[in-house]
Amino acid sequence: MIELIAQNPILAALVALVGLSILFGALLGFAAEKFKVVGDPIVEQIDELLPQTQCGQCGFPGCRPYAESIANGDVINKCPPGGQSTINAIANLLDVPAPELDAEHGEESEVKTVAYIREDECIGCTKCIQACPVDAILGAAKLMHTVIADECTGCDLCVEPCPVDCIDMLPVAETITDWKWSIPAKPGQMIATDRRGEVNPAVQNEDAA
Amino acid sequence: MSRTWVTPGGVHPPENKHQSVTLPIGQLPIPEKLVIPLSQHIGAPATPCVEIGQQVLKGQIIAQAVGMVSIPMHAPSSGTISAIEHRPIAHASGMLAPCIEITTDGADTWIEHQGISDYEHISPKKLLEIVGNAGISGMGGAGFPSAVKLNPGRQRPIDTLIVNATECEPYITADDSAIRERAGEIVEGIKILSAILDHPTNIMIGIEDNKPEAIAALAPHVEDSGISVVVFPTKYPSGGEKQLIYILTGKELPAGKLPADEGMVCINIGTTYAIKRAVTDGEPLISRVTTVTGDAVGTPRNYDTLIGTPVRHLLEHNQFDEQAGGRVVMGGPMMGFTLPSADVPIVKTTNCILAPSYAEIPDDEPAQPCIRCGMCAQACPVSLLPQQLFWYAQAEEHERLEAHNLFDCIECGACSYVCPSNIPLVQYYRAAKGDIRQAREEKVKSDHARDRFEFHKERIEQAEREKEAKRAARREATQQAKADHLAATANGSEVSSAAPTAPATPAGAVPSSSAADIIAAAQARAAAKQASPEDQRAKLERTIASAEQRLKMAEEKLTEAINDDSGKQDKLSAAVENTRQKLEQSKSKLAELAE
Numbered sequence: 065m066i067e068l069i070a071q072n073p074i075l076a077a078l079v080a081l082v083g084l085s086i087l088f089g090a091l092l093g094f095a096a097e098k099f100k101v102v103g104d105p106i107v108e109q110i111d112e113l114l115p116q117t118q119c120g121q122c123g124f125p126g127c128r129p130y131a132e133s134i135a136n137g138d139v140i141n142k143c144p145p146g147g148q149s150t151i152n153a154i155a156n157l158l159d160v161p162a163p164e165l166d167a168e169h170g171e172e173s174e175v176k177t178v179a180y181i182r183e184d185e186c187i188g189c190t191k192c193i194q195a196c197p198v199d200a201i202l203g204a205a206k207l208m209h210t211v212i213a214d215e216c217t218g219c220d221l222c223v224e225p226c227p228v229d230c231i232d233m234l235p236v237a238e239t240i241t242d243w244k245w246s247i248p249a250k251p252g253q254m255i256a257t258d259r260r261g262e263v264n265p266a267v268q269n270e271d272a273a
Numbered sequence: 274m275s276r277t278w279v280t281p282g283g284v285h286p287p288e289n290k291h292q293s294v295t296l297p298i299g300q301l302p303i304p305e306k307l308v309i310p311l312s313q314h315i316g317a318p319a320t321p322c323v324e325i326g327q328q329v330l331k332g333q334i335i336a337q338a339v340g341m342v343s344i345p346m347h348a349p350s351s352g353t354i355s356a357i358e359h360r361p362i363a364h365a366s367g368m369l370a371p372c373i374e375i376t377t378d379g380a381d382t383w384i385e386h387q388g389i390s391d392y393e394h395i396s397p398k399k400l401l402e403i404v405g406n407a408g409i410s411g412m413g414g415a416g417f418p419s420a421v422k423l424n425p426g427r428q429r430p431i432d433t434l435i436v437n438a439t440e441c442e443p444y445i446t447a448d449d450s451a452i453r454e455r456a457g458e459i460v461e462g463i464k465i466l467s468a469i470l471d472h473p474t475n476i477m478i479g480i481e482d483n484k485p486e487a488i489a490a491l492a493p494h495v496e497d498s499g500i501s502v503v504v505f506p507t508k509y510p511s512g513g514e515k516q517l518i519y520i521l522t523g524k525e526l527p528a529g530k531l532p533a534d535e536g537m538v539c540i541n542i543g544t545t546y547a548i549k550r551a552v553t554d555g556e557p558l559i560s561r562v563t564t565v566t567g568d569a570v571g572t573p574r575n576y577d578t579l580i581g582t583p584v585r586h587l588l589e590h591n592q593f594d595e596q597a598g599g600r601v602v603m604g605g606p607m608m609g610f611t612l613p614s615a616d617v618p619i620v621k622t623t624n625c626i627l628a629p630s631y632a633e634i635p636d637d638e639p640a641q642p643c644i645r646c647g648m649c650a651q652a653c654p655v656s657l658l659p660q661q662l663f664w665y666a667q668a669e670e671h672e673r674l675e676a677h678n679l680f681d682c683i684e685c686g687a688c689s690y691v692c693p694s695n696i697p698l699v700q701y702y703r704a705a706k707g708d709i710r711q712a713r714e715e716k717v718k719s720d721h722a723r724d725r726f727e728f729h730k731e732r733i734e735q736a737e738r739e740k741e742a743k744r745a746a747r748r749e750a751t752q753q754a755k756a757d758h759l760a761a762t763a764n765g766s767e768v769s770s771a772a773p774t775a776p777a778t779p780a781g782a783v784p785s786s787s788a789a790d791i792i793a794a795a796q797a798r799a800a801a802k803q804a805s806p807e808d809q810r811a812k813l814e815r816t817i818a819s820a821e822q823r824l825k826m827a828e829e830k831l832t833e834a835i836n837d838d839s840g841k842q843d844k845l846s847a848a849v850e851n852t853r854q855k856l857e858q859s860k861s862k863l864a865e866l867a868e
Contacts, residue, residue: 111723114719115715115719116719116720116722116723116726117719117722118722118726126726126730127723127726128723149669196729197726197729198722198725198726198729199725199728199729199732200725215721215722215725217718217719217722238368239368240362240364240366240368240369240370242711242714243364243366243368244703244704244706244707244708244710244711245365245700245703245704245707246704247666247667247700247701247704247705248640248697248700248701248704249640
């Protein structure tokens, strides 16, 4: 064997290399089949970051289509419900600079809202039920409808179709259980005399003069 | 004396404990109104079981526990329920929470109650039930329902019972004075606890060396009882559950684990007293020892305070000088919070009301920029990196915060205490924790919304598919019928148009598809309907009769219209013509049938 290799070094090297490449090729092929990734993981990841209100303010029918569009190179600042924090998170994920929210698609609201149906005025037309992307409105034709507040994402889509304008978007009131501390004012923003309503003596003198 | 371990970090703030222990525990007159918040503990709020106007006796249950992790509330004194509504409570947010208000009658009449003297012979389960029904929750700070904490339904038996008498925070002396005066009852409470926990081998009372009187008071009671009083050097914070466990056992409790996971139970000494009262005297938890201290009160001391007593009542009976002190703090100077108003009630976890003068605790100096001195890292009892957490909290980098173990922070305030730049570090951590918790909740909600949206889409698509399938089937059926018809006429077979004949399938067109079967079935049904000529005749006769009537009426109307010249004649005459035609058709059919 060794003699044979010694006699035909080029041939032996070729055989060895071809053998190795077949082996590794098979291995790679097997791995590609075995650990195949179904779907586009980047779309999944972007979709995870979007707020899932399914409001369509971005111009896409739901959050996932927008995630797909972002994965295909769309701009990342079309999501008002997510706001700047979502933009930052997506920018972080895609390693791109984070732009400001595009005002064309709406403004970021400070408070979360849920839809509320003024039930006395509801005529039971079912139009809002059809509009709700998360099936959060309960009711039947010619019967009063109501919103399941826990399921409502506050997307607003039910307000427009209502023929009698009986749907309000109410802000979600903060309760004692979900109250949280706020970040204190940044250091260096307050001067000593700001305390207890005292006025800076220099400013006071200026006023007097 | 057993060995103790030393926790990392810690600070030594001025203790200021001596002021409030010069006098024994005092009693206050019963306040006119008691306000009992329904949620004074961790877990589900209790549900009121009384009505406005109802008379209640001292110790009567006024709100029931809901679910597993909850406790009932009892009337702290006798009187009338005067309100069940939202009231300001002791919460840093200053928000309102549901409360029951009792207008006391001053008689302080107890409800009938009875204790058990031989608790040794009672099953732990029954004892736990007593503890649960007495509304006892941890009185050290967090307020976790004691019956849940002591519940033996766990894999590991409890071998170590740690009684927390550390009381490491400055100013507070509630536990100290309670031990001085009630050492015997406290030790009895520990014995009851030991019975509930199936006699753990190791029972320790952890106490700092700045309470020599309390240590001396405990000594005679713990002799030969298997309970050891472990004294260790004073340092803040030693009274945190994890800190105390480390000091006494040298075991570091892993993040996210409970002491019970390591076979330990840690309980506040005030709670042991409450347990003793509940078991041997049958009294629910309706009062606690609360320290009233600070330079702005006349005589700092401890009071046996009824739960629900407004803080104002305590202050008024203690010559509170509102001019000297601007604020009232619930808890100690390190971890307490400034009360939104003095009208909030004392709850089961209120160990101290601190009314400092401006000189004593000045307002916070304005924060300066962080100079990276690292003193906070040296002071941190959990070995975190407070300065890093501070940066990340400012930048709202939640992932980094979690990677730096923000949630292990016990919010003791040692870092803020040593910070030369006066940065309110703990507030940053609290805010960041709140943000992260909120983000987690929102993630759960948005995942749920995604599932619902996907289900919604799927449902709509399926409905659409079903409709489409139906449409396709109908289209195919019509096409098939047309084809059959064409084939039949092409073959020239006699397909009788007369109704009663059976559906004759043309010889040439053998039905092959299911659509053809459907048609055949439909034809058969139609034929069956028409099968009886008698029925048909009757039906036709009825039709003719009604048509005649209609015709008559239409003609009448027509003449009327012509007379009136109302311009409806054209329409009406067309209608009359129509009816007449139908009538004739029916008549001819009848004649056909009669043949």
